[in-house]
Amino acid sequence: MPVKNRFAELHDEITAWRRDLHEHPEILFDTVRTAKVVADKLRAFGCDEVVEGIGRTGVVGVIKGKSTSSGKVIGLRADMDALPIHEQTGLDYASKTAGAMHACGHDGHTAMLLGAAQYLSETRNFDGTVVVIFQPAEEGGGGGREMCADGMMEKFGIQEVYGMHNWPGHDIGTFAIRPGPFFAAADLVEIEIEGRGGHAAKPHETIDSTVVASHIVLGLQSIASRNADPVEQLVVSITSFETSSKAFNVIPQRVTMKGTVRTLSPAIRDLAEKRISEICDGIAAAYGAKATVNYKRNYPVMINSDDQTEFAAEVARAVSGQCEEAPLVMGGEDFAFMLEERPGAYILVGNGDSADVHNPEYNFNDDAIPVGCSWWAEIAERRMPAA
Ligand SMILES: [Zn+2]
Ligand SMILES: [Zn+2]
Incomplete structure (x- = not known):
């Protein structure tokens, strides 16, 4: 199965969301505008519940399947924050805020999870509940830690969690993952x-x-x-x-x-x-x-659970036909706190031949959108198959 047709249709629209977020980067917990954009869209999609202010500026949306008799609840997480870097891409949608820039592609992560949330709200073709998680302050501030400390896992009954990051220098449409310790x-x-x-x-x-x-x-x-x-x-x-x-x-x-x-x-x-x-x-x-x-x-060390990693790789192969073993990364990742509380997996998705993350010339590659969205949607539909 390649990418889902619905995401080919929504590609231009999701790209426009991504570029709007790119123009308006916000740092650490100051993701006020971003959180509002996210919450407004989740409500417009018809999410069953949208809760703001979790982990200060985090947003959570709940999407119930056609049936919830399986009792399963899966968390899908994206990060929303930008970096204190002065953008030098020269893009027509470059940052309008001097000294702030989406140099890690969290604009792309947020847009892709929003795209998946729209599709999952439209179709609800699963037996269980999807909880979409939008966190602030991934870049050193511990926004994920704060959302967990606010009792997010218990409040929404989340049983397992999944995360994704773009990966410069790797082809669009490719995935990489590894079980066990992954980020330092x-x-x-x-x-x-x-x-x-x-x-x-x-x-x-x-x-x-x-x-x-x-x-x-x-x-x-x-x-x-x-x-x-x-x-x-x-x-x-x-x-x-x-x-x-x-x-x-x-x-x-x-x-x-x-x-x-x-x-x-x-x-x-x-x-x-x-x-x-x-x-x-x-x-x-x-x-x-x-x-x-x-x-x-x-x-803490970000540790991918064995079972969820295997499943995430299987979904990646279904979407793109491949999934390679990712190298160890000595960078840190705030998703580690969510993986300390629940089993889950974190995957890398190719960003093509771009500058590296945290570089003033970096840009998220919009061609990755249908691939990333499809992976999110398939995680929900395959983990909680409709009867
Ligand atoms: Zn980063
Ligand atoms: Zn990042």
Whole structure:
């Protein structure tokens, strides 16, 4: 079965929705306009229930099948937020908001799930209930975590959840997925080194926080190379390094560093957190400085359930004739919180030869719309077949 005919008919209309969302990007939880567009459309489609304000600016729509006697309830989730990037695509529907851009294709994800919601509301050719989930703040803000914390899974009786992301550099109409750990846990670390500032010409009278912090940056690189089992995946990146001095001739009192840690297993995550503390404390002590480490566990590892992954791949093959094994991704994904609460699967769909996500020249490829919409609709219809 190729893409559904109805999505070929709706392609232009869904493309127009996508481009409107693209013109009006909103960051993190500020997806107020986007949420309103989504909620208004879901009501116009005739969803049985539309609830706004879940996880602050999240929206949920409920679509009951012709029959609900199976008792099954499936959650389909898209993300709505954009990124703080200044768009450089030159498109005639480019962002109208300076410094904000749909550079991760969440405009496409939202439009495709809306398309599927319209079709499922029209046809209702399934035995059970579909819950369409539109979340804010995927890009680091934990909008998925907030929706779960608001009791979304229990409130709507969701039993399993599915998610999808576009995948630049892969042909339109292709899918990729993998069972088990898929996207990495993404943690944040902040390190402050307190030394003793002074005159740059009298270093012997200071404790140079810059020198101490520099040793720490190098020392932290030994966690992945010397402490973690080399067959495990671990990234430790220090991405920000700021001294408290702006002058040429002042040794700074303080250095503040920020970074991120990416892991795919709980044991390696624990190890990284422990070793960062030990290395910071040990090196600081060796130089007479003081280290303060603030380690914040943000997104957990996103783990695809075996059964739902197999099913999602089967649906992908039905829609496109193929589904390959996806590589591990060291990026984080907020859908991990939903997969911690319910079994489910997350799949990648080809975005063609586009710039990579988070690049100012990236654009979601509208040719992927019928493929993505068909996958969503088939997930519902095949998982909860009508009698
Ligand atoms: Zn992103
Ligand atoms: Zn994304």
